[in-house]
Amino acid sequence: MPNYPRYDKQALIMKILCVASEAYPLIKTGGLADVVGALPKATSKYGVDMTILLPLYRQVKEKLGKAKGKLIHKYKSLFGFPARLVQHEIDGVNFIFLESDNYFDRAGGPYIDENGQDYFDNFIRFAALSKAAADLAGGISKKYQPDIIHAHDWQAALACVYLKYGNEKAQNTKSIITIHNIAFQGIYGRTIFDSLELPASAYNMNGIEYYGDINFLKGALHFADAITTVSPNYANEILTSEFGMGLEGVINERSNVLHGIVNGIDLDIWNPKTDKALIANYDANSLENRKKNKRELEKIFELEESDAPLFCVVSRLTHQKGMDILNDLFYDISKTMGARLAILGSGERNLENDIINNAKLYKNMVGIKIAYDENLSHLLQGGADSIIIPSRFEPCGLTQLYGLRYGCIPITSRFGGLNDTIIDANEAAIGQNVATGFQFNRLSHNELRFSIMRAVNTYKNKENWQNIQKNAMSCDFSWDKSAKHYADLYKSLV
Numbered sequence: 001m002p003n004y005p006r007y008d009k010q011a012l013i014m015k016i017l018c019v020a021s022e023a024y025p026l027i028k029t030g031g032l033a034d035v036v037g038a039l040p041k042a043t044s045k046y047g048v049d050m051t052i053l054l055p056l057y058r059q060v061k062e063k064l065g066k067a068k069g070k071l072i073h074k075y076k077s078l079f080g081f082p083a084r085l086v087q088h089e090i091d092g093v094n095f096i097f098l099e100s101d102n103y104f105d106r107a108g109g110p111y112i113d114e115n116g117q118d119y120f121d122n123f124i125r126f127a128a129l130s131k132a133a134a135d136l137a138g139g140i141s142k143k144y145q146p147d148i149i150h151a152h153d154w155q156a157a158l159a160c161v162y163l164k165y166g167n168e169k170a171q172n173t174k175s176i177i178t179i180h181n182i183a184f185q186g187i188y189g190r191t192i193f194d195s196l197e198l199p200a201s202a203y204n205m206n207g208i209e210y211y212g213d214i215n216f217l218k219g220a221l222h223f224a225d226a227i228t229t230v231s232p233n234y235a236n237e238i239l240t241s242e243f244g245m246g247l248e249g250v251i252n253e254r255s256n257v258l259h260g261i262v263n264g265i266d267l268d269i270w271n272p273k274t275d276k277a278l279i280a281n282y283d284a285n286s287l288e289n290r291k292k293n294k295r296e297l298e299k300i301f302e303l304e305e306s307d308a309p310l311f312c313v314v315s316r317l318t319h320q321k322g323m324d325i326l327n328d329l330f331y332d333i334s335k336t337m338g339a340r341l342a343i344l345g346s347g348e349r350n351l352e353n354d355i356i357n358n359a360k361l362y363k364n365m366v367g368i369k370i371a372y373d374e375n376l377s378h379l380l381q382g383g384a385d386s387i388i389i390p391s392r393f394e395p396c397g398l399t400q401l402y403g404l405r406y407g408c409i410p411i412t413s414r415f416g417g418l419n420d421t422i423i424d425a426n427e428a429a430i431g432q433n434v435a436t437g438f439q440f441n442r443l444s445h446n447e448l449r450f451s452i453m454r455a456v457n458t459y460k461n462k463e464n465w466q467n468i469q470k471n472a473m474s475c476d477f478s479w480d481k482s483a484k485h486y487a488d489l490y491k492s493l494v
């Protein structure tokens with residue numbers, strides 16, 4: 001790992017263009033949005049002037065309302081369709097929106113249509129986003145030119161590739177790719193190559209070629225000046241074939257520029273003392289107020305009212321998140337342990353249906369809402385006793401960090417960032433009063449069941465449980481340290 005230069009207050013202002021497919025609060029499907037939304041403010045005190053380049057999805061357009069913004073470039077044709085780059089300032093954060101109705105003004109989500117199917121043209125939609133980023137670096141607009149491109153995930157990955165094949169200015173612009181989840185790489189057949197408008201030489205082992213196909217993320221891993229991922233543990237894991245998902249070879253070749261920087265959380269948005277989504281606010285000295293939130297959750301999820309533990313899930317309902325295994329434990333949790341479970345999530349249709357049907361067998365004990373509901377996700381953290389996160393892999397994970405902050409004790413596997421952020425409540429940790437959660441090594445029915453059981457047993461001892469809550473709530477996962485880490489990295493590149 002490289003040495004960083006020391007930060008000094010006289011440092012020049014660095015103009016960073018963050019390129020991403022989501023940013024909270026404008027558009028969010030997962031943790032990527034939280035991170036991109038938080039970075040501009042978090043890094044600003046370290047000499048970073050960050051702008052976010054985001055597609056102008058229909059949902060974002062609606063949020064902007066009548067605000068017109070400032071046109072900074074007009075494309076007659078961006079891969080065949082007209083497009084515009086428009087600057088806006090929203091709550092003190094600079095955005096440039098890529099406006100192209102053909103690509104982004106659609107009824108579904110950012111990646112999938114209303115039936116849950118990937119848009120057939122995602123490759124060109126996100127190639128357009130990436131190309132616009134590289135064009136800005138190449139000086140296409142007099143009004144804005146970044147010093148560094150910071151691309152997030154496969155949707156922005158081609159920005160690092162277009163830079164290398166751009167004009168001299170673009171080629172001289174440094175780039176960073178951040179991997180939020182290596183499971184998503186943007187792999188497409190060879191046949192789309194021509195539509196990307198890259199020179200033939202880009203289709204190469206040292207470019208975007210990948211076993212005869214095209215892999216957007218691989219291109220960035222090859223060309224970016226630095227690679228980051230969202231926790232130190234995940235940075236180590238993706239070097240292995242177990243977690244590298246076929247890209248471990250490329251990442252190993254570039255391990256000298258690989259950094260694991262743990263995500264922070266926005267302490268203003270996630271603050272149980274002031275959170276408007278809660279029925280009752282609280283802090284570590286008024287934990288009894290959580291009960292009012294718990295009562296509200298019991299009503300919302302149609303659960304029996306009880307002081308027994310209430311577990312929750314706030315998650316994409318997917319195989320990665322281990323929801324299939326949890327689904328098999330409803331009997332154990334409700335009948336054997338006498339606990340309740342409230343699930344908020346959406347994701348793979350088959351899994352959603354399995355969970356809905358199974359939950360029907362445990363009326364009043366297991367409640368499920370298939371939805372994406374930001375307010376309810378806050379209330380769950382503020383009222384449930386514990387959040388279950390049985391992921392098969394987890395680059396960083398944010399819900400355990402929100403759980404810690406809200407005293408909603410995480411039960412997690414030991415993968416990725418989950419391992420970097422939780423201290424297991426084993427006897428020694430409870431004895432030394434440092435425990436913050438419950439962990440298990442490998443995802444299996446037995447391991448998950450056992451760790452939930454440990455939580456249920458610990459919950460019976462109110463003093464121990466409250467101590468764990470207080471330890472959790474005193475953890476510092478603010479953006480400060482990580483933001484400085486990013487700023488130091490930017491500085492080392494300019």
Ligand code: ADP
Pocket residue numbers: 029030031032034181314315316344345346371372373374377396397398399400
């Ligand atoms: P991932 O990005 O892999 O989905 P993270 O734990 O990093 O997982 O981030 C998930 C983010 O999305 C968190 O902010 C979490 O609160 C939020 N979230 C997930 N599912 C829902 C949902 N159904 N409703 C509201 N928020 C959700």
